[in-house]
Amino acid sequence: MPIREVVLKIHSRCDLACDHCYVYEHADQSWRGRPPVISEETLRQVARRLAAYVTESDLTSVGVILHGGEPLLVGPARLRRICAELTRALAPVAELDLRIHTNGVRLDRQHLDVLAEFQVKVGVSLDGDRAANDRHRRDRRGRSSHERVLKALELLRLPEYRHLYQGLLCTVDVANDPVAVHDALTALAPPSLDYLLPHATWQTPPPGSGETSTPYADWLLTVFDRWEEQGRPMQVRVFSSVLSTLRGGPALTESMGLGPADLAVIETDGTFEQADSLKTAFHGAAATGYDVFRHGFAEFARHPGVLARQAGIKGVSETCRRCPVVKSCGGGLYAHRYSAERGFDNPSVYCADLRSFVEGVAERITHRPLAPAVTSRDELELAQLELDRTLLAEMNMILRGSPEWDTAWRLLTSLDSDVATTEQLDTVLAHPYLRPSLLQSRLGPVDLPHLMGAAVAAAVRARVEATLAWDHTDLSVHLPTLGTVGLSRPGRVEFRVSADGFEVLQGPSAQQKEQGNQVAGAEVDARWRPLASLVLPGGPPLLLDDADPYRDCYPTSPTPPLGSSDADAFRERLRTAYALLTERVPDWREGINAPITSTITPLRAGAGLHLGRGGLKALGVAVDFDPEVFVRELLRLGRRARLMALRQVAELSVPGNRAGQLLDLVSDDMGWAVPSTSRAAEAWHRAGRALEELAALPASDLTETGAYLADELRSEWTALHD
Known part of the structure; x- marks a missing residue:
């Protein structure tokens, strides 16, 4: 499993003294021997190593999270140099997803202007209202951090910075009122929320664990019920992850699920470490012995400790392997399994809470009426099509405001409103490789070019006039259910559809014209490769799709396009x-x-x-x-x-x-x-x-x-x- 995300420590000290902090308050105290600030030399070496690894591994994107301590302690000028160096090295070889996680105390306009320049998404730690937050998140003089963080979030929500706002992170304390905490956080309109269990092991059990059998599950389920009442106004990552895994989807958080770890941590001295949460277990638990001056990311990816966290179901304890909710819980966070006797070969110290939480969510989302889809194939196909339409509508909520997509959406709604063209639209929406693209876009960057290609395909099938244009980074445009248009080069592409077919224009000003296919049966241009079909007696034609970029959804690889x-x-x-x-x-x-x-x-x-x-x-x-x-x-x-x-x-x-x-x-x-x-x-x-x-x-x-x-x-x- 390649490394796709790097936590880069740019400052190893903090301006708060949170008593639940895993860096300063738990077993590992290695921060004491590290430089407070990452040096220019170390930064350049990290960037070089990561760029080389991305190229060797043929990765199309990589994420870097600026972290600490408190990363904003580096100041705006140094922060700009850090972002500039990472962008200079990585942007030419992959899509760079830059993020920063901060306590928010020092987040001001100077910092935000730097972050806006490099499109750095901002996550902020906040534990709820003032009473809840100040139980743990005070500065070294014992003063509240709450008001300062609220002022930072007020700035972050201004129109010029709002697009940087990634979300809020809250550490659960069962002594706090769950509804009051959740309402205080949702009032700040975060795009996403996450609730984290406080770091604990079998050696140091979590606070409050003796009061009831499952206090953390009870707390989280109370918040889940409130989130449902609100109509799920934003993603809550731990909830979304359980909802996904219960229905056979992927885990969306490291703390739950069996997904393999793909993260590296680099400290201010250039040392490679495993996940920070391991610092909870014992001194040196996260250490690898590697650093960016002597080792590369490929070597780190093969470290035994990294591989141990990529073993899936084989990597959890025997108790967990027998548990019915293991696909959702994943054995819990790796660090939370530690005991002095058995190392990490245990269930999570939160085992009872995790099972109760997963089963509580499962019971809440179970709809019991009879579904017509179980009695009729036609009903099942209609229900599947409705699912595809729902996923596409979710993409529209994400993409609306983009001029290219707004034009495509108007076209799609126009096709849907006319009985003469709805069937052709449904044929494209029901194409089985459109759904994987929608699901992938739901979890990560939206693949706008593929969705635009689907809109073109719907227009071509319906034989309506339409013009759609967008920036295309590949050398081909796939039109689902129809075929592939070869381009002379990446760049701006414009499709003009008519009742007779379509033509393609390329270039910054769409000056150079490339002929597409006259789909109505006229001459086919050499750059147009239509999909073949197979006609069988007694049944509809079968489409033979060897070109869709999302056909790679099988347990084994598809062939390249066949000769x-x-x-x-x-x-x-x-x-x-x-x-x-x-x-x-x-x-x-x-x-x-x-x-x-x-x-x-x-x-x-x-x-x-x-x-x-x-x-x-x-x-x-x-x-x-x-x-x-x-x-x-x-x-x-x-x-x-x-x-x-x-x-x-x-x-x-x-x-x-x-x-x-x-x-x-x-x-x-x-x-x-x-x-x-x-x-x-x-x-x-x-x-x-x-x-x-x-x-x-x-x-x-x-x-x-x-x-x-x-x-x-x-x-x-x-x-x-x-």
Whole structure:
């Protein structure tokens, strides 16, 4: 796992004396032997090392967080030199995401002007209202920091600086009123919030842990309920992470989930360290023995301590591996697992709180009514399309105000309002590789060029007049469901769409004209590469998409775009496989579990057949697949695709519980049991045992939709028995 984020300590001292600080108040006291300020020489070496690593690792973006101590103690002039050096070294080789985390006490216009010059996003620590904040966050003379931070946030929220405002970070103290804390923070209109558990280990348990069995879970769930009442006005990272992982998505925070660590810390003397939170465990726990003068980032990425935090489920304790909420909790923050007896091979010291919190969120978000999507394939497809529309609407909330996107959005809403063009818009929105791009944009920088390409594709399919222009950094523009336009160079690109097709203009002033495709069937320009399709008897055409930049959503890699002869051979192999399937199972298109593939993507040789993250209709197939294997696997994958799609639009069980796991097991085993194969009897018996276990669970573990699906599987199992 490459290093994608660097915490750079630019000042090792602080102007507050917070009594819960992991740098100064916990086991590791290495800060005492480090220079207060990073030197120019060390800064240049960090920038050189990081630029070289980004280039070698072929990373398109890298994040650098300016940290401390208190980073603003360096002063505006030195802060500007630091930002300038990092930008000079890194901006030519990757997109640089510069951020700073501060206590806010010294954040004034001089600092903000520097941060605005380099587009540095600002995160501020604040623990709530004055009473809550001043329990811990006082200066060295015992004075409150609250008013000074509020003045800084007032400046940060001014129109000229508002775009820099990243969010607020709050350390939980269960002695504080959770609703009062949350209301005080949301009143400051942060774009995001995060609540952190105070650093603790089994050697030094957290404050208040003896008062109730799960005081931190109770506190966080009270805040969660308040956040729901407010209509979720901003992202709360710990909540969003649990909501994501409960539904099979990625973790959004280091403190929860099984995502691999991709962070390096560099101290003011150039020393490489692991995550700062390890300073809580014991003196030297974060140390690596590496520094930027003798070692590079690639060496750091291979350090045993770094690798230990990238082991996923294998890296947590045996207790955690057996826990039903481990995919959401991830064993807790690595540092919080420490004990003198077993090192980090323990559950988190917050184990009971984390489980109670995850299960509490799961219960709160479980919707129990019967979803029509479980009874009808048409309803399932409509629900999937509605999900894509919702994701696109979220992108509009992020992008609105951009002239390029506002033009595209007006076009999309116009297409949606006309019954004659809605179907063509829906075809683009339902393309299975649009969703991965929307989901990725939801978590990181929005891929505006890809969304603009989708708007162009919708206009071309609908044969309406439209002009869309944007800055494009690649040498090709992909139009989902249609094909790819090759460009002579990156830069400003303008698409002019008419009823007959489209043309493309390039250049700063759009002076140089490149011909696109006359999609209506006229001559195809050499720079236009349309996607191929496969027409099968008795069904709609299948799109063969070997070019979409978001088709890389399978467990194995897709092929590069196929050459003409390879594409013909792949199509012929697919025709053979589908003909064999029809011969063996004439009614394979019938039934609720039948595959409804619309798009097939060639995968590298030897990969077999796979579902991706692209939704109900996407299928990845190895270029050298065996037609016999295709026939055996396709119906099983159709069943799995239906279950995956149902989970995306409806609750089947309380997320993360055993009932949901059993539904997966039964459905998968029935996929092996239905065809007449050597594995059928064994799979049928496994499914029966899982159905018995499912029946023994409390009825409340399944929603009405999940219970319907369980009954359907039980009837299918019984029919096979009879």
